[in-house]
Amino acid sequence: MESVSAGAGEAPRRTRGARAQRREAGSNPGVPYIVRNIPTYDILGEESLARIERTADRILAEVGIEFRDDAVALDHWRRAGARIDGVRVTFEPGMLKEIVSSAPRQFTQHARNPARSVEIGGNNVVFSPAYGSPFVMDLDKGRRYGTIEDFRNLVKLAQSSPWLHHSGGTICEPVDVPVNKRHLDMVYSHIKYSDRAFMGSITAEERAEDSIEMARILFGADFVDRNCVILGNVNVNSPLVWDGTMTKSLRAYARANQAAVIVPFILGGAMGPVTNAGAIAQSYAETLAGCALTQLERKGTPVIFGNFLSSMSLRSGSPTFGTPEPAIGSMVVGQLARRLGLPLRCAGNFSNAKRPDAQAMQEGVMSMLSAVHCGANFILHSAGFVDGLLAMSYEKFVIDTDFCGALHSYLAGVVVDDNTLAMDAFLEVGPGSHFLGCDHTMRNYQTAFWDSALSDNEPFEKWFEQGETDMALRANRFWKKTLAEYQAPPLDVAIDEALMDFVARRKNGMPDAWY
C-alpha cells in the first residue's frame, strides 16, 4: 500500500483525523508528556565526572569492545578510524564523543494521534510501560506465561491511563505466538489498541525491518524517512560485547532514521564491577559505542543514551532491584548523558517482589524516583514489573500508573507567584481561623493536590466497614473495570486493512520458530 507523504515536522496526513483523545480516571486530563519544572539532582562535581569519563576512555582505548557477527559494523568502525583486531575494536579518546555530536539533543517521536506525539530529550519526561517479561500475573490467576491476549489487555490498560505517555514495546512476551511471528502481532496490537507512540522488535534484523515497515504503512514512507515514529531498544551484551543480532537491529533503526535506545544491562559483580563508579564508566563506554554506531549508519539519526544498573544479594547471589546503589548511581549517569548532549533513558520502576505488596512499592518507588531525579527523558519501565524483570503484574501495572500520576504533580515543582504565595488569604483569614472557604482556596483547590485513584484516604472506621481492602485488591478491581470500559481509539479502516494484510503476507508460509 502506498502512503501519503507529509513534510518534516508536519503531522502525517493519514492520522490527522484521529484526534479524539481518551481521557479518564483522575482530575487531570493528562498531558502528552511531562515538561519538568524542577532541576535534575546532580550529585557529583566536575572532577569526579571527568574521572569517570577518563576511565571510560581508557576502557575503550586499552580494553576495547567486541563487535561480533556484524561485518558491516566493523567496516563502519574501520572507516571511522578505530583500531580493529579481529572483532575487538579500540578507540582513541574523544573519537566517539565527536561521532555522537551529530545526534539530536531532542527529537519528536510521532504518535498516530498527533496530540500524543512525545518530545524526547531536554526537560521532557515520557513514561512508558515495562518491557520484556515472559510471565504475567494477577490476583485471580497467579503467575503464568504471557499470551497475546495479555499483551492486548496491557496495551489497553496503558492506553486507558492518563499518566502514561507511550505504548511501550514488548509489554509482555506473547509466548503463545511463535517467536518469529510475535513482532507482527505486537506491533499491530500497539497500533490497533493505542494511539500513542510505540516500539518495535529488535530480536532479529528482519523483525526490526518488519516493525519499521508497519510504521511506514501507518505514517507513510516519506514521513517515516524524515521523522521518528518507532523506537527499538537494543541491549549490549555486557561486559564490552555487542552481538551482531543487536547491532544489525540497531543499524536497521538508524538506517530508517528511527531511534535506537542503547542499553547495557549490568548486574554489579557479574557483568560489571561491584562498585558503582566502575559500573557507570563501563556502561558509559558501552552505550557511547552503540550511540556512535547509529551515527555511522546514518548521521543525524536520533538515538537515546540508555542505562541499566543493578545490584546483587550477597545472601542468595540473586540480582536485586530497586536497591539504593543503582538508585543513587542513576544520578551520575544522568549527569554524564547531559554532558554528552544525548536524550537519556535510565532506571524505571523495578522490584524483586513476587506480589504487589510493600516490597514492590518500596523498591519500585525508590527506583522510579531515581529515574525522574536523574533527568531520564524516556522511562521505559514505568509500570508493571514484579519479580525482577520476569513478570508483569496487572495489579502493579495500575498501582504504578497511579504513581506516575503523582509524579506529574511532583515534577511540576513549587510554583512561586502572587497566587501561590497567597498573601490575600493570610490577610483574609488571620490567626486561629481556617482556610477552608476563603477566596484563595476556592480559586485553587481543584488543581492544588493530586488525587490517587487507588490510595485509601478514608477514616479507619469507614475503611473497615468497606471491607478492609489493601491496595492490591483495589488495584485488582480497578484494572478489571478499566478493561471493561476500554474503547479503542479510532483507526482508519484502510490502514487497518493494510496492516492486517502485511501481517498475513509476512506470516504466510513462514514456518513457526520458537527461538
Place this chain on the structure above:
Amino acid sequence: MESVSAGAGEAPRRTRGARAQRREAGSNPGVPYIVRNIPTYDILGEESLARIERTADRILAEVGIEFRDDAVALDHWRRAGARIDGVRVTFEPGMLKEIVSSAPRQFTQHARNPARSVEIGGNNVVFSPAYGSPFVMDLDKGRRYGTIEDFRNLVKLAQSSPWLHHSGGTICEPVDVPVNKRHLDMVYSHIKYSDRAFMGSITAEERAEDSIEMARILFGADFVDRNCVILGNVNVNSPLVWDGTMTKSLRAYARANQAAVIVPFILGGAMGPVTNAGAIAQSYAETLAGCALTQLERKGTPVIFGNFLSSMSLRSGSPTFGTPEPAIGSMVVGQLARRLGLPLRCAGNFSNAKRPDAQAMQEGVMSMLSAVHCGANFILHSAGFVDGLLAMSYEKFVIDTDFCGALHSYLAGVVVDDNTLAMDAFLEVGPGSHFLGCDHTMRNYQTAFWDSALSDNEPFEKWFEQGETDMALRANRFWKKTLAEYQAPPLDVAIDEALMDFVARRKNGMPDAWY
C-alpha cells in the same frame, strides 16, 4: 540523688561505662548517625526563595502571630521590640532572623551510651521513630489503643535496629496510663530499654520539667545545663497561633539548654493555603517565631527548625500523606532552613494506608526520600506510621527501619576513586567474561551492596515453595524474633533506682487525670 558533673563537650561520667553497643541484623554494624555524602536537592533559585521569605516577613509584620495564655512569652516579645496588641504580636522584617542567629548551626545530643550520641545539623542525618499515635496495630491483633507494654516493645524494636539513631519520644501513646503520669513512664522506658538519645514530654510545662529532671538524674545536673541531652517537640497551632501550653514547654526546654523542635502542622487548605508556596511561607513564619522565642528564653540554646506539610483529598476531605506536593515542598523548606543556618526537621515516613501494603510504602518511600533529599537533620517520623499519624504498625515499623538501612547506602552516594573505578578489573576481565571471581570483586563485594533483611530476592519457584510470603508477613515474623532476642543495654543500678524513685515520688498522691 546528686549527680557527678562533667565538663562541657565531655562525656558524662555516669554513662562512660555503658559502651556496649547492640549491633545486629545486617552486614553493616550501624553508625551513630549518617554523615551524608550527597548534596541536598535544591529546586528553587535565589529569587523565588527571597519571595517566600518576603511573604513570611509580610505575614509576620502585617498579620502577626497570637501568643495565647503565656504572659512571659509576651514579655519576651515586648522586651525584644515586637509590637504587642492584646495577644497578637507583629514583627519588623529582619527582627526574628537577627534573634535566631544566636542559635547553634549544629549541636550534639548526648546519649547515655556516648558511642550513640548524635550530631544534629550540618551534613548529619538522624533517624528517629514515628511519634504520637494513639493506636497500634499488628497482623495478629489488628488495631487497638496503645499501652505502656506496646510503648516498651516499640522502644525495644527501635533499640534493636542498627538503622535508627534515636529512641524518639511518644513512640505510641500509652493510653492505659493516666495522661498526667504517662510522661514519667515514657521517659523511664526510653532510658531503661534504650541507650540512645530520646525526647521528653511537652503536653504541660511541669511534664516537660519532669522529663528534663529525669535527664538530670541520668546525666548529672551540671552536664545537662551545658549539653543537650533531651529534645521536646512543640507544635504551632496553625494558622499563626502559639498556645500557652506549647510556649511554656518550649521555654522549659530552652531554659534548661535543651533543644525544642518547632513544628507547625499545616494541612493545606485547612490550617494554611492550598498552594505550596503560601503554606511554606506561613510555616516559615510560625517556626521562625518559635525558634526566636527559645533564644529570648535562653540565648544560644539549641533549637531545631521543624516543618510539616500535608495535603487533602478532594474526594473525601481527609488529610492525605506521602503525596507529591508536600514531598516536593520539603525541598524548599530545606533551602530556607539552610539560609537561616538552623538544624532542620522535615517530613518523614507518612502514609494513609491502613495496612503495611503497597500504599504504605508508595507513600512512605516518597515522603521519606523527600526528607533525606531536602537535607533534614533530624527525621522524627522515620518508622512505623500508618493511617496518617494515627497508628503505629509493628510490621511497618520494621519495614521502615529496613528502608532506613537502604538510606544509609543511598546517602553514601557514589564514591569515585581508583578502587571504585575498577580499571584493574577491566584489564583483568576483558570483553565477554564476568566479574564474579576477579580480584576487584573479591576485595569489594562484602561492602558493595546493602542487603535487606525483609525483601525477598529468591527465584519465584523458591519463594513459592517457601510459602508465598508477602513483606508484611515477613515483617511480622521479624519483629517477633527481634523482641524475643532483645537484650536491654546495661544501666547503672544506682541511676535506675534513682529514676524509679523519682517516678514513684512524682506519682505519689497525684490524682489520675485523663487529659
